[in-house]
Amino acid sequence: MDYFQIILVTLEATIRLSVPLIFAALAGLYSERSGVFDIGLEGKMLAAAFAGGAAAAVYGSAFIGLAAAILISVALAMVHAFASITQRGNQIVSGVAINFIALGSTVILGQAWFQQGGRTPQLGEGSRFEAIRLPLTDTLEDVPVIGPIYENLISEHFLLTYLAFALVPFTWWVLYRTRFGLRLRAVGENPGAVDTAGISVTQMRYLGVLCCGILCGFAGAYLSMAVAAGFVKGMTAGKGFIALAALIFAKWKPVNVMLACLLFGFLDALAILLQGQELPVVGEVPVQFMQALPYVLTVILLAGFIGKAIPPKAGGQPYVKER
Amino acid sequence: MKRTLLSILAMAAMSATALAADIKPAIIYDLGGKFDKSFNESAYNGAEKFKADTGIEYRDFEIQNDAQREQALRKFARDGNNPIVMAGFSWAAALEKVAAEHPDTDFAIIDMVVDLPNVRSIVYKEQEGSYLVGVMAAKASESGTVSFIGGMDIPLIRKFACGYAGGVKATNPDATVLEAMTGTTPDAWNDPVKGGEIAKSQIAQGSDVVYAAAGGTGIGVLQAAADEGKLGIGVDSNQNGLQPGAVLTSMLKRVDVAVYNAFDDAKEGKFTYGFNVLGLAENGVDYAMDDNNAKLVDQDMRDAVEQAKADIIAGKISVHDYTSDENCPY
Numbered sequence: 001m002d003y004f005q006i007i008l009v010t011l012e013a014t015i016r017l018s019v020p021l022i023f024a025a026l027a028g029l030y031s032e033r034s035g036v037f038d039i040g041l042e043g044k045m046l047a048a049a050f051a052g053g054a055a056a057a058v059y060g061s062a063f064i065g066l067a068a069a070i071l072i073s074v075a076l077a078m079v080h081a082f083a084s085i086t087q088r089g090n091q092i093v094s095g096v097a098i099n100f101i102a103l104g105s106t107v108i109l110g111q112a113w114f115q116q117g118g119r120t121p122q123l124g125e126g127s128r129f130e131a132i133r134l135p136l137t138d139t140l141e142d143v144p145v146i147g148p149i150y151e152n153l154i155s156e157h158f159l160l161t162y163l164a165f166a167l168v169p170f171t172w173w174v175l176y177r178t179r180f181g182l183r184l185r186a187v188g189e190n191p192g193a194v195d196t197a198g199i200s201v202t203q204m205r206y207l208g209v210l211c212c213g214i215l216c217g218f219a220g221a222y223l224s225m226a227v228a229a230g231f232v233k234g235m236t237a238g239k240g241f242i243a244l245a246a247l248i249f250a251k252w253k254p255v256n257v258m259l260a261c262l263l264f265g266f267l268d269a270l271a272i273l274l275q276g277q278e279l280p281v282v283g284e285v286p287v288q289f290m291q292a293l294p295y296v297l298t299v300i301l302l303a304g305f306i307g308k309a310i311p312p313k314a315g316g317q318p319y320v321k322e323r
Numbered sequence: 324m325k326r327t328l329l330s331i332l333a334m335a336a337m338s339a340t341a342l343a344a345d346i347k348p349a350i351i352y353d354l355g356g357k358f359d360k361s362f363n364e365s366a367y368n369g370a371e372k373f374k375a376d377t378g379i380e381y382r383d384f385e386i387q388n389d390a391q392r393e394q395a396l397r398k399f400a401r402d403g404n405n406p407i408v409m410a411g412f413s414w415a416a417a418l419e420k421v422a423a424e425h426p427d428t429d430f431a432i433i434d435m436v437v438d439l440p441n442v443r444s445i446v447y448k449e450q451e452g453s454y455l456v457g458v459m460a461a462k463a464s465e466s467g468t469v470s471f472i473g474g475m476d477i478p479l480i481r482k483f484a485c486g487y488a489g490g491v492k493a494t495n496p497d498a499t500v501l502e503a504m505t506g507t508t509p510d511a512w513n514d515p516v517k518g519g520e521i522a523k524s525q526i527a528q529g530s531d532v533v534y535a536a537a538g539g540t541g542i543g544v545l546q547a548a549a550d551e552g553k554l555g556i557g558v559d560s561n562q563n564g565l566q567p568g569a570v571l572t573s574m575l576k577r578v579d580v581a582v583y584n585a586f587d588d589a590k591e592g593k594f595t596y597g598f599n600v601l602g603l604a605e606n607g608v609d610y611a612m613d614d615n616n617a618k619l620v621d622q623d624m625r626d627a628v629e630q631a632k633a634d635i636i637a638g639k640i641s642v643h644d645y646t647s648d649e650n651c652p653y
């Protein structure tokens with residue numbers, strides 16, 4: 001296989017691997033920009049993946065599955081919002097609780113409903129998202145360079161993949177060009193000022209967490225209904241935490257979030273590709289090293305190259321109107 | 324004095340009833356979980372068959388993390404379960420401790436050797452079964468490139484890979500065998516997304532038959548292979564039905580037979596200890612044929628694999644065991 005093909009395949013895998021990270025990191029962005037830290041991204045994704053897989057298996061429709069995934073994820077987000085906004089509880093504790101609830105309840109419910117050890121049944125055609133072959137793919141197929149690039153990188157992805165990448169500029173626009181975005185950012189930096197202006201801090205934060213719930217629902221649905229066909233226990237495998245790292249890495253900015261997620265996805269894809277291959281000069285790299293590389297690079301980049309990541313000023317603090 | 328006598332009598336009575344009662348077999352699964360459609364499920368099927376045949380109830384337990392191993396095992400031993408079967412090599416450390424503490428309880432461990440007087444160690448010649456599916460993979464491959472995906476990177480899984488490569492190379496010396504492991508932690512048994520991603524990467528590199536020995540991760544591998552219109556090969560249990568028509572065969576590892584025999588031997592009072600090595604000759608490993616893959620396997624392939632099987636049993640072919648020298652000559 002020539003180098004061009006190898007690069008294309010790796011980039012294609014990068015896109016597939018970074019989509020759930022982009023959804024989850026953008027979800028975290030809405031919540032954290034409004035001043036509510038969310039360590040429960042992982043749990044919401046997992047619950048959504050389960051709900052999506054289960055509903056799609058029962059009703060045989062990918063879109064019903066997606067709706068169920070979003071519904072469950074939003075419900076969990078609202079629990080988090082109630083605990084940390086209305087009840088002014090500790091946001092980290094609430095997030096951790098959601099992670100544990102999701103981890104345990106998905107397996108128990110899955111076992112009770114489907115008797116497959118916490119898995120949901122395999123999804124057949126129609127009940128999962130299929131890759132979309134964009135028009136022009138066949139026309140461009142024979143064009144050198146552009147044809148394969150179009151076929152591998154742009155066409156032949158899931159609907160949710162396109163949505164994830166569309167959400168990046170959309171989020172930027174919402175955050176920096178709309179009244180809602182201005183208020184959302186303000187409520188995370190200085191809720192007192194927002195309150196003085198006569199805007200409800202509580203309502204703004206609830207909306208931020210609601211957006212977070214919706215996006216986590218997409219992330220979960222992508223895992224169980226697009227890349228895989230069915231839910232398997234613990235299938236998020238830490239992606240929620242990686243997304244959180246990407247969010248911090250990206251300094252809570254939408255375009256940076258996408259780049260950070262693509263970088264993490266690329267390192268993951270590279271680790272898969274380079275396994276057991278002879279490299280020039282160094283020879284065969286041990287599997288363990290390749291698999292540790294994304295994390296090692298993350299630490300190095302975080303420590304030395306991106307400078308200080310400053311979170312929203314009021315993040316993590318419940319807002320109290322008067323003291 | 325009277326009280327001591329009474330308590331001795333009571334104890335004697337209790338132990339007498341314990342002897343007269345039926346056995347209380349127990350089985351503990353590994354982290355993949357009881358219904359992983361693979362290794363643990365095979366163990367579960369053996370236990371279920373024993374229950375159906377004899378009517379004797381058994382206890383089972385699925386651990387959730389590594390820290391529970393010793394605790395779970397000790398609890399079963401203390402409750403008087405006998406024999407206790409453990410599915411999985413990871414049990415060795417816990418078993419060494421607990422078996423020494425309970426010298427009167429019979430233990431059996433699958434996939435690992437624990438050298439204690441009350442332990443039966445059951446290991447398989449996975450390389451022989453993998454050799455057979457390797458022969459089939461080489462026959463089925465059109466591109467001349469086939470691949471292997473392992474779960475956690477351990478010598479046992481390398482043993483599968485090595486036998487597979489041996490079978491492929493013996494059938495088609497020019498074939499390329501790609502190899503990859505999902506991870507280096509027990510999470511690697513349960514990561515279908517990553518498994519599918521590795522399969523896609525291998526398929527992009529030309530592979531058209533993907534053999535997965537990766538527990539629950541294998542479900543994602545078989546799915547990805549079917550999505551890409553290529554063939555997968557299942558492992559441990561018969562996984563042909565997971566993606567009907569897209570799974571060439573499954574390397575059967577008869578964990579169920581080992582579990583059944585352990586329970587049955589205990590029932591008959593002839594539980595043996597020490598080393599049990601199950602290969603093709605002992606029906607411990609095999610390849611799976613059923614309606615789901617009948618169309619994929621033509622007569623030529625069937626003849627080749629049957630010939631290889633006969634040759635291995637007759638000793639004409641000796642498949643290299645990776646764990647003997649941590650090296651694969653193929």
